[in-house]
Amino acid sequence: MDFEAFLALLPAAVGDRPLRHVLDVRHESFATPHYLALARRHGYVTVHTDSPKFPAIADADAPFAYLRLMRSEAHRASGYPREALDAWAAGAQAWARGDAPLPGPRDVFVFFINGAKERAPAAALELIRRFSG
Numbered sequence: 001m002d003f004e005a006f007l008a009l010l011p012a013a014v015g016d017r018p019l020r021h022v023l024d025v026r027h028e029s030f031a032t033p034h035y036l037a038l039a040r041r042h043g044y045v046t047v048h049t050d051s052p053k054f055p056a057i058a059d060a061d062a063p064f065a066y067l068r069l070m071r072s073e074a075h076r077a078s079g080y081p082r083e084a085l086d087a088w089a090a091g092a093q094a095w096a097r098g099d100a101p102l103p104g105p106r107d108v109f110v111f112f113i114n115g116a117k118e119r120a121p122a123a124a125l126e127l128i129r130r131f132s133g
Contacts, residue, residue, distance in 0.1 A: 003038070004038060007038070007039070007042045007044065008042070010042070010044075012043075020043075020045070020063075020064060021042075021043075021044045021045070022044065022045050022046070022047055022066045023039055023044050023045070023046050023047065024046075024047040024049075024068070025046060025047075025057065026049070026053075026054040026055070027055070028055050030046070030055070030057055031055050031057050035057075036057075036059045036061075039059070039062075040059070040061060040062065043063065045059065045062040045063065045064055045065070045066050046058075046059055046062070046066075047066050047067075047068050048065065048066065048067045048068070049067075049068045049070060050067070050068070050069045050070055050071055050088075051068075051070035051071065051114075052070075052071065053070075054070075060102070061102060062106075063102075063106060064106050064107040064108065064109070065092070065095045065096075065106065065107070065108040065109065066109045066111075067088070067092065067108070067109065067110045067111065068111050068113055069088065069110065069111065069112050069113075069114070069123070070112075070113060070114040070115075071084070071114065072112055072114045072115070072116040072117075072119040072120060072123055073116055073119070074116040074118065074119060076119065077119075077122060078119070078122045078123055078126040079112065079114075079116055079119030079120065079122055079123035079126075080123050080126070085123070085126050085127055085130060086130065088110070088127065089127055089130035089131060092108045092110055092127075092131075093131065095108045096108045110124075110127060112124050112127075
């Protein structure tokens with residue numbers, strides 16, 4: 001299948017609601033400047049995954065950020081070590097402010113989706129606490 005042809009099929013809107021598409025590619029073959037340029041050309045963002053199984057493909061030039069944090073551990077009350085949550089919060093805030101490389105603020109979506117699902121709500125609350133404190 002022609003991947004670019006597939007991307008061209010995705011609608012820009014449903015009725016009067018604009019859509020923003022996120023691509024969850026989970027293979028190292030997508031970790032290339034060519035792929036990121038292709039996604040950007042269509043206005044799509046790639047999931048930045050924090051996972052031991054899947055590649056972390058970050059695109060600092062994307063119009064918004066979509067983070068999927070998948071390293072929660074069941075034995076931790078908050079799912080993540082404090083230092084890791086601090087680092088993710090700082091990174092998300094920097095992207096939201098538009099510190100670099102794109103000027104200006106942008107939306108940042110952070111999801112805790114992982115094997116230790118019972119810890120996802122606690123991890124999300126801990127991250128939110130860092131944003132508001």
